[in-house]
Amino acid sequence: MFLEREKRQIPSRSLAGVCRYGSRLECCYGWKKNSKGHCEAQCDLGCKHGECVGPNKCKCFPGYTGKTCSQDLNECGLKPRPCEHRCMNTFGSYMCYCLNGYMLMSDGSCANSRTCSLAHCQYGCEEVQGEVRCLCPSPGLQLGSDGKTCEDIDECATGKNQCPFNRQCTNTFGSYYCKCQTGYDLKYVNGKYDCIDINECTSNTHKCSHHAECINTHGSYKCKCKQGFRGSGFDCSAGFLTDCDFDRGACEWVQDDQDDLDWTIKYHENGREYYLALEGPVGNRKEQARIKLLLDDYMRQSSFCLKFDYRIQVQNMGVLRVMLDNSAVAVWERRNPLNRSWQSEQITITWTENTPEAIIFEAERGRSASGEIGLDHVVLISGPCSDDKSDIF
CATH class of the missing domain: 2.10.25.10 (Laminin)
Structure with a gap:
């Protein structure tokens, strides 16, 4: 029986970086053929003040040291x-x-x-x-x-330095050196050293508030308070006007004593959380249940964002509306939705005159005597809504 010989790399004595693979001559591992067909050593991090003489091995020019020859000797x-x-x-x-x-x-x-x-x-x-x-x-x-x-001689102040446009001159006694501008880091990219923007957001070196979004920019970053919060971005305070999940009652929301029916508090399917409901067997068609939030002077702003969860459980159960007390026209309404499970909604409500005194949720009974209209997690936030409908927390 003949055993196949293991292929081994045998360095050629005549050419640097060339290895013999059986009868073939190719560049050794860590070497790469250049445009002239010669094998060149590859240094992944580069040799800033030196030359690459072997795989990830630099030979520094006089006066420099370090793995990439980037340090002064x-x-x-x-x-x-x-x-x-x-x-x-x-x-x-x-x-x-x-x-x-x-x-x-x-x-x-x-x-x-x-x-x-x-x-x-x-x-x-x-x-x-x-x-x-x-x-x-x-x-x-x-x-x-x-x-x-x-x-x-302050070469930085006199303009006698030779720093590239994206480097910052730093004066020393008898000399100077060029460093990257604030917000940039010196990195080896595409065969050369360059000042690359530091992404403070992904590196978590920013100072944005926990309630703010970090936005990276060239050489810096910006902080923007998330929806529901206001401030500089470095400091963000809650902008909630009210937040109610009905687990401990109706919060600031009150039943309208001029309506036909009352909202009732019910358990969710998990048996641990509550929500408001208008049940199908209660009342007659066209009868209404209203719950309202009185807007005091602090809450009377030119606009606010209303976020809430709702469901209309069966066909022809009825209509759910959002209204202002000074208008007979609903600012939002839903009836017979295709999706009968819980849905999240947000609407921006604005006005220029005739400031309302209350915001109202109105549920109107339909023909169906089963199912229910549900309402939960009602949050009122100062300012307009963002495009993001996700949970503001």
């Missing part, structure tokens, strides 16, 4: 020290300078100079044609008015 902290006297670290590099009384030579060393010693330079000096001149170790520093000490 503090050369001044290395051993042996790169400078003879003093060292100033800069982003991606460093500067050497000498103690007072010494002169910086071309090879970076410091030579004793009586002339420099007399000049009292902060960062050393140089002699040019017998003239002593104090030095500053960085292009971001300039000699002060005394000609001896070095002052920082």
Whole structure:
């Protein structure tokens, strides 16, 4: 019996990133063929200040370190020290300078100079044609008015920086660096580093109220109070005028003493919650049961949203209406709905004059002597309704 040999990757000694698969030569795992047909190493997170030399392996340029070569290497902290006297670290590099009384030579060393010693330079000096001149170790520093000490040049304020339009310049002593604007994060995308918008809403770093909706924007976010709440979005307070589920009575709703029938409180099928009902066997056709909510001065606004659950249980059971006390025309009504189970409804009620004093639910008996008209979870909210009919809680 002959056993099939296991296929193994055998690196080719002549080409980097090329492996032998039996008789075939292909790019090894972690390498990808480029436009010239050569295998290139792939670094998923990129190499910001370096080059990719192997699968997810960066070789950093001098002055940089880290897995993606995105961090500054503090050369001044290395051993042996790169400078003879003093060292100033800069982003991606460093500067050497000498103690007072010494002169910086071309090879970076410091030579004793009586002339420099007399000049009292902060960062050393140089002699040019017998003239002593104090030095500053960085292009971001300039000699002060005394000609001896070095002052920082604010590249951000003077416009001498080279930050891209979507980066923010941050000044440092003797230099500067470019960071992403507030609301953006530096990420490696499509083969390069770029400032990408931070979605504060999905990352849950926003400060919106628990009763507000977070809306992401470029570089920031907005907060919008949910329906039933009002405020800045960062602080939202309840905008309920009334909220009644009839589990503890009729709340602020009262029976109309001028109607024909009364609403009754009944158990839901679960036996734990209550609702209002006009039952079919009660009363005669065209007789009405009304329950109303008196609108006091606080509740008399130019508009409000009325949310409620209802059901009309059987055909020809009757009509359910929403009315205002100063109008004979219903602002909403339902009869013989196709769906006989509980339904949720919301309506915006507005007016410009003749402010009503009460809102009324009116149930009118139909021909059927069975079934019922049910009403539950009545909520009155200041302001117009939103498009969302879901539970406001």
